[in-house]
Amino acid sequence: MFWRIVWIVARKDLAIEARSRELINTTIFFALSCVVVFSVSFVGEGGDGRAIGDAAAGILWVAIAFSGTLALGRTFERERYGDTLRALLMAPGSRAAIYVGKLVGIVALLIATEIIVVPLIALLFQAKLFEHMLLTSALLVFGTVGFATVGTLFAAMLARARSRDVLLPILLYPVTIPVMIAGVRGTSALLAVEPQLDMARLWVMLLLAFDVVFVTLALWTFESLMTE
């Protein structure tokens, strides 16, 4: 029952997105703009054309965070338009399943964005993001899940608030700082001249631990937070 509702909600979100392509286009365009602008600032014109320090890792996660915030806001704007979030919450069965369904839709959207952004960063910053594909993928997936877990909860809570666009980043960024730090440090470890694989694995495990904590807290609190 739980996973059936998750699938129904996620499939609905993906069907709407496949039809309108509003979020995916906006999110990807925003993320690409971020990367291109930063690449102009951080990649030296002379010499070997390499970026300064850990710029590539930082810019990858800044692009994920900013475009993720945009996607979160717009996703729940759709639910606000016809007050459909209330209709979802009125369905019998676990309200936490509605939350997980929304989360799956947002994670899918962000991963689609990352599939475009990561090769662009690798190209512009000459970053070896594909040399350790498994670890890079693990960092991106676990980091995205952690960010989206908190973001989906806050965006759902704020869906009916008047200042939701201002409040979402104010609430979201401080709470997701551990995820961002783990993502940046893990990616930097992989992009070092001598890749530090053990360090990257440690950050992956830390991200996994954050995800477990955040998902547990979100599932535990969602129903009571959404009941006015």
Added chain:
Amino acid sequence: MSVDFVDLSIRELSRNFGRRRALSRVTLDCHAGEILGLLGPNGAGKSTLLAIVSTLAMASSGEVRYGGRTAREAGAVLRSKIGVLSHDLHLYPELTALENLEFFGRLYGLAGPGNVAAEALERARLGDRGADLVSDFSRGMRQRLALERALLHNPRLLLLDEPFTGLDDASTYALIARLRELRSSGCITLLATHDLDVAEAVLDRAVILQDGRISGSEPEVHGLRKRYQERLQAGAAS
């Protein structure tokens, strides 16, 4: 476990938003096959009352019993017996009419959501518009579709918040006819409205809410408009 019920009992229900009291010790009962009107000016507490009865909001004190059980005792499955329609229509404009109904049918775990959705479309007199996006519909068409969406799972309790807003005469008569059908089938209907002409046409009885309190009970709806205005004037004078 069966969650069906034939009466709704609201006892001493209060709700505070900070220091503001939106509902104050509201008590009322409603039975199967009855349409009870909630009348009152803006901010009287009608929508708050409906939100609590729908399980979307919590009461500060008091309780709502659905055939003797509270929402907590009955569990999430109770929501399969409650239908809600407000002036926000709870529809996705990016989906077609049929996709909207099928989505909610699946969400409610209905057997054969495609067939159920097709039948609901016919009842909404939109059988030939199932493949059209809801964003292309007029307000009246959306309202008819939204009502059938709220009734898709055959709820025992129907909560309507200003369902006649923006409807033309034909759509209003159609909605009144549908509500009478539901009364015959044993549905409990709570209807919050400002439209007293419609209220007289469809309600069995009414309660008047003012400042979160029940200021009057109307067991007979004939001549409701005059009595309602007198009560509001008396309330304003006091």
